[in-house]
Amino acid sequence: MAVLEYREVTKLYGGVAALDGVDLTIEPGRIVGLLGPNGCGKSTFLKLACGLLAPTAGEIEICGGRPGQPATHAQVSFLPERMAVPVWMTAAQLVDFYQDFYGDFRRDVALQMLSDLHIDPALRVREMSKGTREKVQLILAMSRAALLYLLDEPIGGVDPATRDYILSTIIANYNPEASVIVSTHLIADVEKLLDEVVFLQNGQVILHDEVDHLRESRGMSVDALFREVFKC
């Protein structure tokens, strides 16, 4: 069974299509790069999958259920682009918060990652730098044993060394039966992780293929292909 299925999904914002008739199926055990220029609909795609937005038309099935239902939320780990955790909380309180609400949360994994990244659990989010805040959010999202991870720009605000740690963490911490959808502009960094890529342009899927097949058939990296397709 597919972990995520979009059937003719359209999302309009005041008459402007952020997503336009998207058909897409993601199978379990895949790491998928959701790529495209600014404003192409990547964040809208992820927010629809989480039930944070309702589609104007079409249907979405996620882990066998509908987006926005508590049972679906229990199986999906979402990392938003924005800082969504309460800033008055400490990292330790956030770990407790996640453990309270998610049965699949792995406290030991979260605490280990906080330690590896030298983040003091007693530090409040408001006292953290922007990069540290992003790391904490990613740690919380990846410490769940979810069926589907939806990561919106997970490495945008961190330094290259941390980026490597985070990417290896994504590989090390996700359940092989689960799928990961990563939206990012830093294609060269994530390319080595990806099984599939989806190119979005003007709210439409213009390419969905396996990374290995793309490299063979096009004779170039995903990063190079992205630059060619979306050349200004």
Add this chain to the structure above:
Amino acid sequence: MLKKLLKQEFLATTRVMGILYLVMLVLAMGNQLLVNSLGELGELVRALILLMAMACGLATVPVMIVRFKQNLLGDEGYLMLTLPVSVHQHLWSKLIVSAVWSALSALMTALALNIIRYGSEGADMPLISINGTPLTFGGDGLLVAELVVLGLVGVCTICLQFYAALAAGHGFSRHKMLLSAVWFVGLNAATSLLIELLPSPDLHFRGNLMADVHQAVWLIIAGTAAVGAAYYAITVYCLQRHLNLS
């Protein structure tokens, strides 16, 4: 999950409400020192402190409304609305916490007022009185309980009116706060119109004052709860179907 939400709600709101109560008590106790040392200006200062202490008590509902907006319709909404929790549980947790804080605020305001009155003229008069005659509610404990229920239902309905307006306004892509204000005014007008159009209830006054008062209070509670239920339905609908986080 409701218990876990309640725990988080109390954790988050205690920080603000605790400060408000502390300010109330400091103002009330500071009043004793200031009034005695300021002479004729003392009464003016006392009146100002009284107003400020009461404002702290009345701040409960605005605090709860801001909490709703930040927690569900702001950036925190990305976290809260992706928890394995239903919209109903979110709303009930917020309503229960609002009701509890409102009741506590009423008690704290009464305590602060008594501290402010201590040692002043008329301090021996009851806090709730008409021309010095204490309001005893006919010695009827049931009526007091009914008025408490009415107060709590009223607080929840006021909160729900703001929740409904905010949830509806935030369904739009732009001018969310302006459109929330428009929704609030619209809901107010619609509620007033509905009350005007509905036939007057057929009250059977039995010549027993207290029985008639009980009947009237329950009728007001039922009406307020019905209006609250309508606002609740609008809020749930908007949060489930028309959520439009930035």
